[in-house]
Structure formats: C-alpha cells, structure tokens
Amino acid sequence: MRITWDRSADAAYLHLTAAELTPGRDTVDVDGSVLLDRKDGRLVGIEVLNASALLPPDLLAEAETPA
Numbered sequence: 001m002r003i004t005w006d007r008s009a010d011a012a013y014l015h016l017t018a019a020e021l022t023p024g025r026d027t028v029d030v031d032g033s034v035l036l037d038r039k040d041g042r043l044v045g046i047e048v049l050n051a052s053a054l055l056p057p058d059l060l061a062e063a064e065t066p067a
Contacts, residue, residue: 005051005063012051012063017044 002015015021021037021044028036033054037045048054 003059003063005060005065007065010049010051012048012055012060014046014048015044016046017042019044021045 002018003012004015005012021039024039025044026038028038030036033049035047035049036043037047051060
C-alpha cells in the first residue's frame with residue numbers, strides 16, 4: 001500500500017494496489033469526504049478529502065507528497 005497526500009488540497013490517496021490506476025475505474029462517494037475507487041469489481045484506492053482532520057497524523061507523516 002502506498003499513501004500520497006496533497007497538502008494544498010488536503011487530499012490523501014491510499015493506493016491499495018501497485019498496479020497503475022488506469023481510466024475505467026468506478027468511484028463511489030461514501031460520505032462526501034471518502035471516495036472508493038474500484039476496478040473490475042476490486043477496491044483499488046481510497047481518496048480522503050479533509051485528510052488532516054480525518055486521518056491519523058502518523059499516517060500522513062509517512063505519506064508521499066507531490067513535488
């Protein structure tokens with residue numbers, strides 16, 4: 001699993017697969033802050049908006065940040 005965090009957008013993405021995430025994913029909005037990405041019926045990623053309020057600080061500390 002890989003975690004990325006865009007601090008300016010305060011959005012984190014939990015990559016649940018090492019495979020490249022190609023177009024054709026289905027996205028399910030759970031509650032306006034959590035979005036689930038599925039590909040071929042499998043959960044491949046989780047996007048969390050307002051990540052600094054919703055995710056543990058130690059998890060965000062380990063996240064990759066875009067350049």
